[in-house]
Amino acid sequence: MSKEQDGGRQETSTRELLNKGDGDATMKTRDATIPPHLLDHVVNGNCLRLLKEIPGKSVDLVVSSPPYNVGKEYESKTTLEEYLQQQTEILTECVRTLKKTGSIFWQVGTYVDSHRHIPLDLKVFPILESMGLYLRNRIVWIRPHGLHATRKFSGRHETMLWFVKDDDYKFFLDPIRVPQKYPDKKHFKGDRHGELSCDPMGKNPGDVWAFRNVRHNHEEQTIHPAQFPEDMIERIVLSTTSSGDVVLDPYMGVGTVAVVCQRWNRHFLGAELSEAYHQVAEQRLAGTPDKNGRFPNLRTLREHAERQGIADVSAFSFTRQVGERATTRKQAKIHPEQLHLDLIIKQTEGEAANPAYRRFATGE
Numbered sequence: 314m315s316k317e318q319d320g321g322r323q324e325t326s327t328r329e330l331l332n333k334g335d336g337d338a339t340m341k342t343r344d345a346t347i348p349p350h351l352l353d354h355v356v357n358g359n360c361l362r363l364l365k366e367i368p369g370k371s372v373d374l375v376v377s378s379p380p381y382n383v384g385k386e387y388e389s390k391t392t393l394e395e396y397l398q399q400q401t402e403i404l405t406e407c408v409r410t411l412k413k414t415g416s417i418f419w420q421v422g423t424y425v426d427s428h429r430h431i432p433l434d435l436k437v438f439p440i441l442e443s444m445g446l447y448l449r450n451r452i453v454w455i456r457p458h459g460l461h462a463t464r465k466f467s468g469r470h471e472t473m474l475w476f477v478k479d480d481d482y483k484f485f486l487d488p489i490r491v492p493q494k495y496p497d498k499k500h501f502k503g504d505r506h507g508e509l510s511c512d513p514m515g516k517n518p519g520d521v522w523a524f525r526n527v528r529h530n531h532e533e534q535t536i537h538p539a540q541f542p543e544d545m546i547e548r549i550v551l552s553t554t555s556s557g558d559v560v561l562d563p564y565m566g567v568g569t570v571a572v573v574c575q576r577w578n579r580h581f582l583g584a585e586l587s588e589a590y591h592q593v594a595e596q597r598l599a600g601t602p603d604k605n606g607r608f609p610n611l612r613t614l615r616e617h618a619e620r621q622g623i624a625d626v627s628a629f630s631f632t633r634q635v636g637e638r639a640t641t642r643k644q645a646k647i648h649p650e651q652l653h654l655d656l657i658i659k660q661t662e663g664e665a666a667n668p669a670y671r672r673f674a675t676g677e
C-alpha cells in the first residue's frame with residue numbers, strides 16, 4: 314500500500330501527531346537553522362525582507378493568503394503584471410526556504426480591475442510549476458454568503474493550491490478525518506461480511522471545504538477583514554506537519570497561522586506589514602487582556618477565561634466582536650464544517666429546484 318493510500322499511517326500514529334510536548338520539539342529546534350529572533354515570532358515589516366533572512370530548506374510548511382489586489386484596506390492596487398511579478402519574487406523565496414519534504418498552501422481569490430476578473434490560482438499555478446513543484450490538490454473553499462453581483466454570478470468560492478517539492482512529502486490523514494456519512498454500514502456479503510465497511514475514524518475530508526469565513530458573529534473575528542478561520546489552518550497544519558516542525562506565513566495578518574501553530578506545538582514565523590494587525594497577532598499569541606481589559610476577539614477571551622477558571626467575563630471587552638461586551642461561546646455561533654456543508658447543499662438544492670423562470674411560469 315502506498316503512503317498516500319494509507320494516509321501516512323505507516324509513518325506516524327495519530328496519537329504521536331496530536332501529542333503535544335512530546336520532546337520532539339526541542340530536537341527539531343536544534344535541527345532547524347532558523348535564526349532564534351525569527352522563530353516563533355511575527356515580524357512587523359515587509360515579508361520579502363524576512364524571507365531573505367530565512368535559510369534555505371529550513372521550513373516544513375508555507376501556508377498563506379497574499380493580498381489579492383482587490384482594494385481591501387491593507388492593499389495598494391497595482392497592475393496585474395506588477396502584482397504577479399511581486400508574487401513570483403515572494404514565491405521564489407518561499408520555495409527556497411522549503412525542505413524537500415515540505416508543502417506550500419497558497420490561498421487566493423480573484424483579481425479584479427475595471428473589466429477583468431482573473432482567478433489568481435490560474436496565474437499562481439504556472440509560477441509554482443515552473444519552479445519544479447507539483448500540485449497535490451486544488452482545494453475549493455465555498456462560502457454560503459457574500460456580495461450579491463448584478464452583472465455576473467455572485468462569487469461563492471475561493472481556492473487554495475497545495476504544491477509539494479518532492480514525492481517524499483508529508484501527509485497525515487488520520488488527524489483530520491471527518492465523520493463518515495454512514496459510520497455503521499457493514500459489508501453485507503463476502504469474506505468481510507458483518508464487518509464495518511468504512512473506517513470508523515472517519516473519511517478523507519475531500520477537496521471542497523466549507524469552513525465559515527470569519528465575519529459577523531464568528532468568535533475569532535478581529536479588526537482584520539480577511540482572516541483565515543483557525544479550523545481550516547488546523548486541517549492543513551495537522552495533515553502536513555509533525556510536532557516541532559516549522560511553519561511559515563509571509564502574510565500573517567492577525568496571526569491565525571501563528572496561533573494555530575502555538576496551539577499544536579509547531580514552530581512558526583512570518584511577517585505583517587500593518588502595525589495594527591501585527592499588534593492583534595501579538596495579543597492573540599499572548600492570550601491575555603490589554604491594560605484596559607480588552608481582547609482582540611471572543612475566542613482569545615474564552616480560552617483565557619477557561620485557563621484561569623474565570624466564570625464572570627463581564628469585566629472584559631473586545632476590540633471588535635458581537636457588540637462591545639463579552640459574550641458566551643453560544644453567542645459566537647461557531648458550528649462544525651459539516652453543518653455549513655449541509656446548509657449549502659440544502660440551500661443550493663432548493664435554489665436549483667426553484668429558479669425564477671420556473672416559478673414565474675407556474676405562477677407561484
Ligand SMILES: C[S@@+](CC[C@H](N)C(=O)[O-])C[C@H]1O[C@@H](n2cnc3c(N)ncnc32)[C@H](O)[C@@H]1O
Pocket residue numbers: 358359360361377378379380387537539540541542563564565566567568569570584585586587590
Ligand atoms: C489576506 S491578509 C492575510 C490574513 C491572515 N491570513 C490572517 O488570518 O489574519 C494579507 C495580509 O498581508 C499583509 N501584507 C501585505 N503586503 C505585505 C508585505 N509585503 N509584507 C508583509 N505583509 C503584507 C496585509 O496587511 C494583510 O494583513
